[in-house]
Amino acid sequence: MRRKTSIIAPRFVVALIVACGIALIAPRAALAHAILVSSQPAANSTVSGPDVAVLLKYSSRVDLEHSTLTLLDPDGKVEKITINSETSPGSLSAKLTGLVKGGYVLRWQILAMDGHITRGTIPFLVK
């Protein structure tokens, strides 16, 4: 039996290189982790203004306090939207007011309870 196995022996370094290599094996870029199950307004839909109710449903529990909703208006201006406090887990609701005719993009960034961050966009038209 060998008694003098140094923790930084070359073979240990090689093993460490292998371990680091394997450490890359995990993942691909975080794709849609918390999936948007349904949205109101639906993507690429046409809705009536000037007030539009927003209801986004996800496959995971959402940390509403740390999730963000913004609206890109037809002039290219970005406005932050206040998210309602929701009792149902996995849902996010808000109210858009004073929308004029034109194309809008709703941008969402949610933090799921497992720490994953997901982003997406919902383009829609106001008639």
Place this chain on the structure above:
Amino acid sequence: MIWFLKDIDLLTVLLRAATLAFEALLLGGVAYLLAVALPAAASQAVEDFCRRGIRMAALALVVGEVALVTASAALLMSGSDLTLKDVTTTNFFRAYSVSILCAIGLWICARLKSRPATVAMLPLSLLVIAAMVSVSHAAARINYRVPLAILTAAHHLGTAAWLGAMPYLWISLGRAANVDEARRMSQRYSRMALLGAATLISAGVAMAVFYMGTWNAVYTTTYGVMIVAKIYLVLAIATLGAGNWWLVRRLASDPKPLLARLRRVAEAEICLGFAAVLTAASLTAQAPAVDVTAQDRLTSQEIYARMHPVPPRMTSPPLAALAPPISLEAAVKANEFAPVINSDANDNAWSEYNHHWAGLIVLVAGLLALLSRHPTMRWARFWPVTFAGLAVFILLRADPENWPLGPRPFWQSFTAPEIVQHRFGALLIVVFAVFECAVQAGKLKARWASYVFPAMCVLGAATLLTHEHAAKVKEALLAEMSHTPIALLGVSAGCTRWLELRLPKSRMATIAGYLWPLCLALVGLILLNYRESA
């Protein structure tokens, strides 16, 4: 900045994987110390090593989790007006803080060596598991959170007891004072590993049933493909583990050579074990199959249309026929909130041509490596030369919108994660080709030099698995279906080559020596059938 943050997006997933691996090593060390080394009355050298291993793993976990929290915070703040103070109130920040504090506690306990400190390792380890479970899929489920959390905790425990403790056995056997001590430790670890494996597999099966929902999720979702990859790795480890289990039973007869063989096989098991742990980490980056809607699932017809064998494409469309590259600034703006794919039939043909030539090179390399085993075909041992051409090929053709073929400058193009991965892959191939050629020619006689090839195989597989694919869910899954088998074959090639180098002359070493060239050849065949359109 946006593309830099996409790099961070990728980095967070990598760090999540690393923390899972370090968690397994840390808790595996504690399990080994409490359930194997101390009850087996291990020598002071073994106990000291275990404690040092625990301290190193604890430190690695702390560093990994601090980096992960930092990257996640940057990502969260980049897409919102949240401040650092807001980040400190998130669930992930609290969970990782608890885990970091417990890891520091374990580091202190491992250093103190007193009996109360050793006993305190158990509750601290359980707290680490609880913290990790609170940022798992289970925590985010809308229903069945508690049973899934229990199953996830059991899965982590089983992983630590079986795979996380294995490196400690491997090194302990080399430090044991005598054969009897080595036998006692092997037998105790064997029992613990069996229990750990049973716990890991049964909890894993139960979770898979819940998260998959249906059988066809195995091939219709990315989550299913990754589950299959994980099953492959666990079966490979279990096969080697079963062999070791029988070896341990025979230790009474002729322990010395058997213990040597036990250690060599354990090395490959450790490699596969951590590949399995980190493949599991990739699952945490995927939405569970049960959540994937019908329109985002593949059908059998779609899979057949893309996967059935067709002659490889050996001619390429001209560069001028590709979609014109937009400026880097415009690309960043277009990708600001959701990725944009800008490719047509010519771009697909260009990419397929690249993959098919790469496949031909790898197939030739695998066949030459196989031929070189014959005494009259020794010239074939210079098969790594073929890979040098592959590296140049990747550098020139993989990203035509960048230098040298496209208008985007060389250094500026590094802002795109995919290009970083391509160039890193090319560099790896060059390093590997140079080293392996020198080893085969007998110019490099150092033992560690011969380990570069298996290490590079695993690194190459890892690079492939971290490759970003199309934003479209179905396209990403179709790419996954060809890339995941290649990555698994890469890991297999690395481990079997490692066994061939490390085992004494035996039937097992001979089999391993034939397996890795076959794995290379199979990778070549899969690449030859790679397609980006039906």
